[in-house]
Amino acid sequence: xxxxxxxxxxxxxxxxxxxxxxxxxxxxxxxxxxxxxxxxxxxxxxxxxxxxxxxxxxxxxxxxxxxxxxxxxxxxxxxxxxxxxxxxxxxxxxxxxxxxxxxxxxxxxxxxxxxxxxxxxxxxxxxxxxxxxxxxxxxxxxxxxxxxxxxxxxxxxxxxxxxxxxxxxxxxxxxxxxxxxxxxxxxxxxxxxxxxxxxxxxxxxxxxxxxxxxxxxxxxxxxxxxxxxxxxxxxxxxxxxxxxxxxxxxxxxxxxxxxxxxxxxxxxxxxxxxxxxxxxxxxxxxxxxxxxxxxxxxxxxxxxxxxxxxxxxxxxxxxxxxxxxxxxxxxxxxxxxxxxxxxxxxxxxxxxxxxxxxxxxxxxxxxxxxxxxxxxxxxxxxxxxxxxxxxxxxxxxxxxxxxxxxxxxxxxxxxxxxxxxxxxxxxxxxxxxxxxxxxxxxxxxxxxxxxxxxxxxxxxxxxxxxxxxx
Ligand SMILES: *Cc1c(COP(=O)(O)O)cnc(C)c1O
Numbered sequence: 020x021x022x023x024x025x026x027x028x029x030x031x032x033x034x035x036x037x038x039x040x041x042x043x044x045x046x047x048x049x050x051x052x053x054x055x056x057x058x059x060x061x062x063x064x065x066x067x068x069x070x071x072x073x074x075x076x077x078x079x080x081x082x083x084x085x086x087x088x089x090x091x092x093x094x095x096x097x098x099x100x101x102x103x104x105x106x107x108x109x110x111x112x113x114x115x116x117x118x119x120x121x122x123x124x125x126x127x128x129x130x131x132x133x134x135x136x137x138x139x140x141x142x143x144x145x146x147x148x149x150x151x152x153x154x155x156x157x158x159x160x161x162x163x164x165x166x167x168x169x170x171x172x173x174x175x176x177x178x179x180x181x182x183x184x185x186x187x188x189x190x191x192x193x194x195x196x197x198x199x200x201x202x203x204x205x206x207x208x209x210x211x212x213x214x215x216x217x218x219x220x221x222x223x224x225x226x227x228x229x230x231x232x233x234x235x236x237x238x239x240x241x242x243x244x245x246x247x248x249x250x251x252x253x254x255x256x257x258x259x260x261x262x263x264x265x266x267x268x269x270x271x272x273x274x275x276x277x278x279x280x281x282x283x284x285x286x287x288x289x290x291x292x293x294x295x296x297x298x299x300x301x302x303x304x305x306x307x308x309x310x311x312x313x314x315x316x317x318x319x320x321x322x323x324x325x326x327x328x329x330x331x332x333x334x335x336x337x338x339x340x341x342x343x344x345x346x347x348x349x350x351x352x353x354x355x356x357x358x359x360x361x362x363x364x365x366x367x368x369x370x371x372x373x374x375x376x377x378x379x380x381x382x383x384x385x386x387x388x389x390x391x392x393x394x395x396x397x398x399x400x401x402x403x404x405x406x407x408x409x410x411x412x413x414x415x416x417x418x419x420x421x422x423x424x425x426x427x428x429x430x431x432x433x434x435x436x437x438x439x440x441x442x443x444x445x446x447x448x449x450x451x452x453x454x455x456x457x458x459x460x461x462x463x464x465x466x467x468x469x470x471x472x473x474x475x476x477x478x479x480x481x482x483x484x485x486x487x488x489x
Contacts, residue, residue, distance in 0.1 A: 020081050022049045022244065025345040026359070027352035034082040035146055038245055039154065041238050047356070048341050049244045054289040055080040062266070062292070066259050070108040071098040074138075074252045080290075081248055085145070093141045102126060102137060104456075109134070109253040111260045111431065114405045118424070120413065120434040121257040121271075128196060129437040129456065130331070131280065132167035135249035140171035140178075142245055147177035154237045155487060157224060159183045159217035162193040163331045163436070168239045173202040181206045181483055183217035186471055191463060192440060198467035205468075206486060212474035215321065223476035230480055234487055241279040242338050250283035251290075258292055261429040268295035272420030272432045274329070274412040275299045275307055278337035280433065285343055295428050299386040300419035302329045302394075307337055311386035314376065316340070317368035328391050328444040329411040331436070347371060387419035391444075394418070398438075398448035408453060410436040411444045 021031035026047030037049045057065075065073055071094040078090060085093075100106040104125035112120040126133025147154055154177060158168060165182045172180045182197065186209035189197075198207050210217050225231055225238075239246075254271065261269050271294060273281040281299055288294040301308045303325045310316045319335035327333055345355045348371070362369040389397070397414040401407055409417065416432045424430055438445045438453035445453040472478050 020055075020083055021052050023052055024048065025050060025341050025352060026356040033084045034245075035084045038142060038146055039237055041240060041242060045356075046360070047352070048242055048339070050342055050345065051081060054286060057291040059266070063264070065255065066264070069106070070252070070256055071095045073255060074098060074249075077252050077255065078248065089145065093145055094138070097138050097141050103133075107256070107260075109256050111257065112407060112434070114401070114407060117429050118420070119261065119429070119431055120407070120409070121253065121431045122434050123253060124434055124436045127170040127458070128163070128166040129440050129459070130163050130167060131433065131435040132163055133170065134253060135246040136167040136171035136239065138249040139239060139243065139245055140175055143172070143178060144175040153177045153179075153235050155235050155483065156180045156239055157183075157221055157236050157483070158238060158240070159214065159221045161185065161214040161330065162189050164241070166193060166196045169197055169200055169205050173200055173205050175204065179204045179206065179487065181208060181479075183208045183210050183220060183479070185209075185213050185217055186211050188213065190440075192442070195462040195465065196459070198469045199462055199465035201466075201468055206482075207469035208479065208482065209469050209471045210474050211471065216474040220474065220476045220479050224480055224483075227480070234483055240338070241277045247279055247283050247286070247339065247342075250280055251287050254284050254287035254294065255292055257431050258294070261431055266293060268293050268428050270294070270296045270298060270423070270425065270428050270430045272298035272300055272416045272423070272430060274332060274416040274433065274435050275301055276332035276334040276337070278307065278339040278343065280435070282339045282342050285346070289346070295425070296383045296385055296423065298420055298423050299384060300416045301386070301388045302327045302332045302415050303388065303390055304333050304335065305388040306335065307340075308386040308388040311384050314371045314373060315368060316371070318363060328394055328441065329415050331412055332415065344371070348375065385423050387422050389415040389418040394444060395448045398445065402449050408438045408445065408449070409434065410438040411441045412436050
């Protein structure tokens, strides 16, 4: 299997060549040359597999430069009941006949990003070990991504993490989660500024190519292909749990921000998994809902990006969206390059016509948006009707899923975080404190390791250089 760029660079690259990369050199995103097709007989054979076995079958179709035994061992070590709280890794939680949550957030940081990030950590360590190289991961976080990255990379050989966060602005739980890590390869840099300052520093450091090369700076952002690939697996796992041997279609509702999670569903469907509809759920930041309703993709400025009670979906442009659009326009790289290059910067967006949508079969997407009032009402209703407590992001998914139920087709709502992470909205909805998983009990009282730095890229560079010794 070789990989190409959505903007036309067709240099054939193997999986491990793009593993540690972000964007392709032409500014596009990497995708496989083709999606491997899985037939009914293969699906039937996969039905009885454990999660790591299933992950091995799927990843083997996309990775031909890691020996099978190594890949298998790496997956067996990653997807364990010890890390994810259940041997099924992403078990279903039934709500009512034909409607269930798929639990993706029982990993170490209580959000679905762990499922992919834990694998990325293992793959990075493996590949860096083979190359005899080191990697210094530089990132900016307002909460979820940073903690998932740190818990995935802690203690890994050849890897250091420098994670910038806005000083004093993350939730107390998120601060406790990140700052209590004592691993010497994890560096928490609390920046005196807001999240945008942190992101600007990451951009400034990455733009200094000499520094970047000298100190082997890399990232773990959501456009990484391996992260997306890891997420394809749980669509299969969910499908098998929701259906019997006779199969049939399943719909998935996905709380969406950067379009990574739902894009993995798109890939699973292109592979032949019988997904009926993919339901994109947004919060008040409804870039994606607008697109699926009107065909218009309109990026928002920061003044138009609202801070909501489902903060991990507060995005103004969806960084993985280019992958989907590339497929939607028939893999026309010149067209994709025009849409995401000149059209975006000139017009702040673009329109895909209804004809274009209709030409390509098997792109059954629907969408909806959800507001703070919807979240609170949905959390309360789900608790009262089913005695299941959900977080604010999952509530956006459930609210929109209910609007798109189809008779006879099971609907799975991806649970993207646990309520313990968003206690304030939970209290507002149900009037009590969400329960804490035992492993996170009392983390606020643990000793903390972090460094406060001014919002100054030069100061951050100096810190990195001082802490990359030998
Ligand atoms: C990241 C995140 C999302 C959005 O996922 P995308 O892949 O960016 O669409 C939704 N919910 C939670 C809890 C998240 O952390």
